[in-house]
Amino acid sequence: MRTLSFFHIARPETARWGQLALRLIVGYGFMEHGWAKLARGPESFIHILEALGVPLPHLMGWATILVELFGGAAVLLGAVIPIASIPMAAVLLVAIVTVHLPNGFSSIKLEAVTAAGAHFGQPGYETDLLYLACLAALVTGGPGAWALDNLLASTLKGKQHRRPTSG
Numbered sequence: 001m002r003t004l005s006f007f008h009i010a011r012p013e014t015a016r017w018g019q020l021a022l023r024l025i026v027g028y029g030f031m032e033h034g035w036a037k038l039a040r041g042p043e044s045f046i047h048i049l050e051a052l053g054v055p056l057p058h059l060m061g062w063a064t065i066l067v068e069l070f071g072g073a074a075v076l077l078g079a080v081i082p083i084a085s086i087p088m089a090a091v092l093l094v095a096i097v098t099v100h101l102p103n104g105f106s107s108i109k110l111e112a113v114t115a116a117g118a119h120f121g122q123p124g125y126e127t128d129l130l131y132l133a134c135l136a137a138l139v140t141g142g143p144g145a146w147a148l149d150n151l152l153a154s155t156l157k158g159k160q161h162r163r164p165t166s167g
Helices: 012-040 042-052 057-077 081-103 126-141 148-161
Strands: 110-114 117-120
Touching: 012 042, 012 057, 012 126, 042 057, 057 081, 081 126
Parallel strands: none
Antiparallel strands: 110 117
């Protein structure tokens, strides 16, 4: 008889649901950031890149927006994650080096609480590292449940089994 231990809940048959949770938060998070850049006007983001001294700010601005939108959608759908993760990781690494590194590790820096509410300082690189870790988990562990890649693979596998034999 197999016993279920609190420390051994994750099994191959249930691990796919954890991967789905990672996909949903990473995919949505990236898409939300890309959409925010579009909603504020891409030129605003491009001006920020110029101020940071990023080379080719217009090209890099649009590349970042597209990576966030399309990479996020790919992760959300569970499609081509190993390929989509490469430019997504690059965006995160550039953000760490150009923006977050001087602010330290913590993504939440409570500076004051006033009648108007809590006031926070500039975020560090913690969240970017979490996104990188999630992408690594999705690349190494697979896309999980309800992934487009799994659906396509099972469809192709089914077609291979139905091929008529010649002879």
